[in-house]
Amino acid sequence: MSKNKTDYEAMNQNSTDNTAYQLNTAALGNGAITFAIMQTNFWVGDIAGNVKKMRALALDAKDKGADIVIFPELSLIGYPPEDLLLRPTLAERVKNAMNELAQIEGIVIILGYPHIDHHGTFNSAAILQGGAQKGFYHKQHLPNYGIFDERRYFAKGRNHVLFDYKGVTIGLLICEDIWHDAPIKALKDEGADLVVVLNASPFEIGKQAQRKELLNSQAKKHELPIIYANTVGAQDDIVFDGGSLIMQADGQIAHEGARFLNQLIMAQFDAAAKRFDTQAKPPLALSEESEMYQALVVGLRDYVNRSGFKGVIVGLSGGIDSALTLCIAVDALGADKVYAVMMPYEYTSNISLEDAAAQAARLNVSYTVCPIHDAVGGLRSTLAPLFVGEANGTTEENLQARARGTILMALSNTYGHMVISTSNKSENAVGYSTLYGDMVGGFDVLKDVYKTDVYRLANYRNRLEDNPVIPERVITRAPSAELRADQTDQDSLPDYDTLDAILKMYIDEDLGYKAICAAGFEPALVERVLSLVDRAEHKRRQGAIGTKITKKSFGRERRYPLVNGWAIKG
Missing domain, CATH: 3.60.110.10 (Carbon-nitrogen hydrolase)
Structure with a gap:
């Protein structure tokens, strides 16, 4: 018909x-x-x-x-x-x-x-x-x-x-x-x-x-x-x-x-x-690390360019998350559009300062050191009358993160560059981040990248060149937020192999407490991790968007009520 x-x-x-x-x-005939x-x-x-x-x-x-x-x-x-x-x-x-x-x-x-x-x-x-x-x-x-x-x-x-x-x-x-x-x-x-x-x-x-x-x-x-x-x-x-x-x-x-x-x-x-001709040379097959990395590069590139920003600012800490983020930013936008700022405090190690400077030089990005001692001191002085007799451990750590966030946003306002945050999916999942601090920014490059995959991608990016772009000890040293003396992530969290295994089951696979315990994980640890995830929903809702690469990303795909009475063991 x-x-x-x-x-x-x-x-x-x-x-x-x-x-x-x-x-x-009519003029073409068959063929x-x-x-x-x-x-x-x-x-x-x-x-x-x-x-x-x-x-x-x-x-x-x-x-x-x-x-x-x-x-x-x-x-x-x-x-x-x-x-x-x-x-x-x-x-x-x-x-x-x-x-x-x-x-x-x-x-x-x-x-x-x-x-x-x-x-x-x-x-x-x-x-x-x-x-x-x-x-x-x-x-x-x-x-x-x-x-x-x-x-x-x-x-x-x-x-x-x-x-x-x-x-x-x-x-x-x-x-x-x-x-x-x-x-x-x-x-x-x-x-x-x-x-x-x-x-x-x-x-x-x-x-x-x-x-x-x-x-x-x-x-x-x-x-x-x-x-x-x-x-x-x-x-x-x-x-x-x-x-x-x-x-x-x-x-x-x-x-x-x-x-x-x-x-x-x-x-x-x-x-x-009823057959097609065949291409002479098929495209190269991509490894899992390669396709993940390219997705992150394309996601950042198109978002920044179409948002109209002149470039991006990265708070470079000397740690692996900011190191990988800096690499992705340079590969996405070019070194001339990437600005790295190191904001040390009294807990920042010399190793972190050395590694941050080395990576910035290796990638040929603009690099500035902006200590936050005066900023944190001013906040502590202002708040001191209000905190008489109160313990200030977590507050002290968050003041450092928020001082850094304020500096990054001030630079963004002044120079027209987008701040890109560096929190990974594991941290976002359990709330291991500071609202209005290290979470500030217009785009979170690693938002859907588990910490174990951060290590994989860092090693992958280093293998692409004879001279590694991420210093080796950034990858091998114990991860730390450096917000207090001798701090490591594992002071607050399980080791990342275990944590990510539980998170993938709970978030990506939608499995519950009983199923995760049945997979061989210690019940008390499972309960703790799941509780952390559920309690951090309000943080994630206020965080920047970031490129989806996994089966289920936070935001569009996983949308939970901020307050609810759901029982983990039910």
Whole structure:
């Protein structure tokens, strides 16, 4: 069947049948189809800028011989647009943008966009050709878990969409649809020869292997080649890692996009053989440490650059967390945009001073030493009349952290650089941090990185160069906040191997007290750690955002009430 649509207004329906569109290929005949998959990033909300970028990329793809160019999920507005989808002018902006893109001649464009009509707002894919929008598809499976909140904004699509081009019947799906069996089966039953899937699939450790396993299974099960076009880059705390894939019907990978990089992937589909050509050289496989590190670099880079800051300030302590943060900042932004400040006090060791200076020199960043003795002394003097007869251990430690936080924010206000905090996921989990002190900042680079992974990443970064960028004793010495004499983290916390094992079970796997104890951990320790996590929710809620890399990050994915009566042992 064929339903010809000639303008954007004609798309304003939510068909519940299976819809097929016949594109104009009269002058082309049957044979090979050249696809251009645009693995790139689109700025959330910048519809005009995104249209300009799409136009340039589509014309470039046409010049390179592409018949069909594919842009990722919601590329017109960027992903995730969140409450921008509720803005009253969105429909008009989308309409104008789609009309402009439809005017591009000589190439078929498939792109993701928010479709708005009297049925609701849909997460959709459009087919543009020869001055008009020829068809559309609405996403059927709307994810509402983890970072996803699509049912808040979108209505569920119900029609299966195919279009014919040069004798090939192409079906459309969007992201979550391919993780379910019914949508692709329906396309196969309707005669699809291949399936195009638009994606904004976020990164987490091991995600690319999951994608490959899924596409291999779906392609073989339904005997359909699959084009999986993914976005790349970061939006707030989410990173998209690219890794776009083209899977043959037998489950073999024909093309794989690079990870964390913008890329144009050109692939030719043989209409007679129903197979894609094969890329000459697949991208290098990334180790777990490599993909984690690259995700952190991309997350910081895009957040700082798009926030409009001139650079970043790092409070460099001589410890491993700030050392790794400094490396990531330099790799993300360049040494000329990174400013390191060492703020020693009476408990700061000479080793810390030496190592901080050595790393700053090795990375060629601006480095300043700003002692906090006078700042802490002034606060102590001011508070002394109020603290008569009171013990001041924790208060004394927090005054140091807050003095440092005040100095960092003052520098930020004066010079226009973003403060990036250095707390890791283990510390954030148990509240081993100071509100308005070491937690200050606009972005927490290590927010979703457990302490044991901090060590892994530090060693990984050092292996990349002959001359290590992090002094070896920063990695090997006992970790310490240096807020009192002879302090180590293990004065207050279990060893990090044990702590992180418990935290991963409780946070990432959602296991409870009984299950964690059954795994062999001492019950009193489990109770203590879980209590620390629960009590620190108010701190985490006030902390800076940071790049998600694990299965479950604090913030978007793990949202607990600040005060509640939940019993750990219940």
